[in-house]
């Protein structure tokens with residue numbers, strides 16, 4: 001076998017002193033799918049940014065196709081046939097899908113004009129060729145995050161890459177979409193391409209990777225054939241200790257309904273009914289899980305519950321008060337917390353520090369503010385405590401959120417939302433991008449909140465997560481609740497599947 | 508009817524509005540195109556001033572309107588290039604660099620006015636040229652419409668054409684697409700190999716190009732001489748005009764028109780027995796009011812759709 005890429009002794013120190021890569025070396029064989037795994041903050045994204053010419057390493061060399069290379073910008077990398085799908089999406093929100101896809105390689109008419117027809121044609125073609133459906137004439141900002149991810153993947157595929165880097169591409173995809181993507185990746189492999197694949201979902205790694213490199217704390221722990229390792233072994237290599245998954249029994253105390261939704265209808269800007277007389281209750285001490293293929297109204301429902309979107313009609317009663325049409329601040333004041341599906345859009349202010357992000361919803365209250373001034377000393381200590389409790393890998397509470405790894409940014413959001421003693425928790429993909437070790441932590445915290453009497457509304461594209469955590473489950477299809485399961489004991493994905501796909505519905 | 512109202516509802520008013528709108532519109536297009544690429548360009552004031560001055564001087568000394576045009580544009584684009592160089596290559600803050608260039612333009616034009624015209628205030632002693640006005644065939648013979656829309660300065664018509672050019676540039680060319688992409692998410696543009704710095708530079712140069720005509724119009728159309736700081740804040744009003752219009756072509760046009768109307772109104776009201784200081788405030792107060800209303804509406808709207 002040929003080595004296409006050889007990474008030798010890469011050392012990367014960020015300006016703030018964080019050593020993200022501490023002498024990383026491994027080889028990637030041509031025509032393989034090579035998985036890269038490691039805990040949040042292990043240095044995976046950093047290494048990939050180095051390969052793609054975004055970051056420069058302090059030491060080490062990269063040998064690509066037998067030649068020592070030194071990419072100064074993504075342009076260099078692209079010219080050499082390297083493509084990258086970034087962990088956090090890189091799309092221009094006001095441009096259409098077709099425009100985003102062809103940006104930089106626009107087809108032209110009479111030399112100086114854009115050939116719009118051709119752009120749409122290209123978009124349609126690749127979307128069909130790779131089996132990833134995208135609405136090519138819609139603006140990116142109007143699309144749910146899963147669709148945006150597909151656009152991102154197509155963008156890389158379209159550029160005829162030889163080496164494709166995928167940084168957690170499946171974090172926001174539904175299982176069905178992930179399967180489609182894997183089929184595409186295997187096809188690409190057949191056509192001689194090489195793929196670097198990063199994921200926290202070890203099942204996926206086992207499913208498609210030929211080889212696996214595990215990194216921990218900036219160092220390579222092992223590079224092995226995927227067939228030599230079990231999921232469990234990979235997880236242990238990642239965290240460096242034994243992992244035991246503990247199951248917590250369901251809460252015995254189910255109380256009053258804290259979140260009640262009655263006949264909620266939502267018609268969107270394009271006059272399409274997105275939610276149709278949705279009604280449900282979530283009581284104190286229970287977790288209501290929503291199962292459904294992404295794009296069936298979950299995003300809108302969550303945004304309505306949290307005040308980010310206005311409903312068309314219906315009632316949203318939270319702690320006895322109708323909160324329909326209220327502002328996010330009013331809703332939060334009423335005891336609601338929200339882990340949003342897109343952390344970069346609705347979860348954090350990237351350019352602010354961790355501690356600032358941790359108090360954005362409560363800075364005006366005691367003890368964070370004293371009169372008209374903020375008590376920074378208190379806030380700093382508070383930040384330190386949450387960083388520790390929620391296992392965030394950061395140098396200090398004063399670090400900028402933009403300097404954190406993706407999973408650690410997610411932890412900051414989770415820390416803020418679960419630390420406010422909420423009575424209702426709206427959790428949309430709470431463990432998106434979080435590593436196996438911390439996943440356990442977030443789940444445990446959600447269960448603890450439940451046991452303390454919170455009502456949890458959980459949305460997840462990961463059916464296993466829904467099944468594991470929920471007290472009850474509803475299935476959303478095409479904006480309607482098509483099934484309700486009050487007893488989840490023994491329930492499996494197979495039981496839910498037909499409802500999720502709309503082939504079956506309860507009377 | 509009250510004579511003032513009569514004059515406001517006359518063909519004359521429309522005609523005057525278009526005259527007054529012209530320099531604002533040119534500048535606003537310049538502002539808008541840089542805004543789309545993600546930078547704020549407050550240097551239009553200086554850009555226009557330089558073009559206004561160079562146009563007058565070149566036309567006075569060469570007697571050629573074309574040379575005046577070419578050098579006016581070159582000077583303005585040059586100033587924009589300087590702004591780009593400071594901001595993009597030397598990494599200076601674009602606002603501060605623009606303030607410096609505005610002051611530079613103001614100072615150097617006064618200095619050179621003195622050198623060339625031996626007067627610190629205006630070049631009226633020089634025999635400089637003006638751009639001609641143009642009677643539109645057929646339209647000029649239609650009663651009211653002819654009076655409104657025919658016989659304006661050629662640069663006024665060119666300003667309207669520039670709105671169309673701006674539209675095509677932004678929506679129909681690869682450069683326009685890249686400008687928008689860079690403005691919305693520079694990392695995204697860079698990740699597909701777009702040279703962000705280059706794109707930002709092009710959009711600044713374009714703002715110099717459009718702004719140049721605004722300046723040329725002021726000194727060689729609106730009036731027939733250069734006088735110190737004759738742009739009189741139009742470069743800033745243009746920022747408001749462009750942002751009301753969302754920095755998009757049609758919006759920028761209507762935003763500029765709005766300020767044109769208000770300014771013209773102020774001119775017409777000057778005939779009243781109201782202190783002229785009060786009347787001169789009208790355009791600026793309108794700017795503040797309109798921007799405030801615009802901002803409130805925008806934030807209300809964004810909540811509606813989120």
Ligand SMILES: Nc1ncnc2c1ncn2[C@@H]1O[C@H](COP(=O)(O)OP(=O)(O)OP(=O)(O)O)[C@@H](O)[C@H]1O
Pocket residue numbers: 014015016018019020038039040041042043044045046047087393394402403404405406407408433435
């Ligand atoms: N721009 C930056 N400035 C300073 N430190 C950074 C920056 N980017 C990343 N880091 C730090 O480098 C370390 C490695 O981050 P990296 O993003 O490579 O992790 P990762 O393995 O991709 O994690 P995840 O699974 O959470 O995405 C982290 O400690 C992070 O805080």
Ligand SMILES: [Mg+2]
Pocket residue numbers: 044045046087167405406407
């Ligand atoms: Mg990462």
